Amino acid sequence: MPRLLTKNKYEDVIFQYSKTGVTRTKLCIVTLIFEGEKTKVWYDACTGKQVRYGVAIARRLRPLGHEVMLTTRKHPDTVALANLLGESFVIVGKYDPTSLSSRLKESTRRQLLFCNMFAKGIPDVAISHHPIEICRVAFGLGIPSIATHDTPHAEAANRLTLPLVDFLVVSKALPKNCVGGYGIRKIFWFDGVDEVAWIKGFKPSVEYGYGKPLIVIRELETKAAYAQGRKDLTRTLARKLASMGKVLFLPRYRRQPEKGLIIPKEFVDSASLVSQADLVISAGGTIARESALQGIPTIVIPSFTSNQVNDYLSKKGFPIFTITPSKALDYAKRLLSKKWDVENLLEKLENPLDIIETVVRQEVDR
16 A cells, blocks of 8 residues: 655645645645555545445456555545445545535645645556546646546536546447547447446445335435536425335435435445335436446436436346436336346446456556
8 A cells, every 4th residue: 555654644634724725834744655666556536436436446456466545535425435445545635515616726725735645756547537636637747547437417527627538438328429529548438337346246235224115315416517507306206205115315415304204314325225225216327327237226317418328227128217207206106116137237237347457457557
């Protein structure tokens, strides 16, 4: 593992900002040193999904002799999931979606901290789901960048990050024109979805006792740039479904109790939770695909023009259904507690970890 040299606990350095920003002292206090002659890999995870992805990549590459450093930021899902998975992440900065200004300031602070961390040596390769900070820092420091990608609807982030990526690993679910025009050096297509990386061979790490039948509903990520101005109907639908079973509503940020709904007070592992559900409803993608890949009937309330990755899984035979809000209640009644046997379907999907391993070996290690 890389060695962290610091006079204070790293969390103190990244969260105790002065009122005017990050001071020079705090920027200079942390240095990260890679040791040995192994290929040095850096993975930065900004969301829960990316933490799960980063851990899967690290556990694939470490036995091959690579040295992997994992970084993340303070976020409702990241640190708790990292702890659950038993992985050591360096926490750099935080997520603050309060305003456009707060987003920009926190992103800039993370970039400065990363630059300082690598003052005495840089990684051989940066791997990510292309959050802004790792892409910008890797490009600026001349570190080859490998990225995964499944969100063509996140246009603003894509315009910032994809032009800085050297190697892109992307599902065949996406049309080729959605990654064209960014100047990416090489694009590697795989016949699967990102979530295969951690769902293949997955065993729930937590047993939840919320009762049966269990309906899990995930709130739309309304604070994401791509969801600005979009109406979220998940909470309204959750109330309507309360008479059908135990409805567990997973909010993104505010965990306030509501009569008739189960709203967990603490972090919940979505992959483990949906494996024990009888129906999953989502306005997004990750939790919907985690459940469908485990054979759990899944309803997606469309929030964007289309979600090619969800449609791709549906065509492959996985139980994921894109349903308009007006028809969601009727479909929920029909699908509740009907589990699909998807073992053979899952086995046929290509694992992106295989592609990432190949890219590291052929493009970085040579």
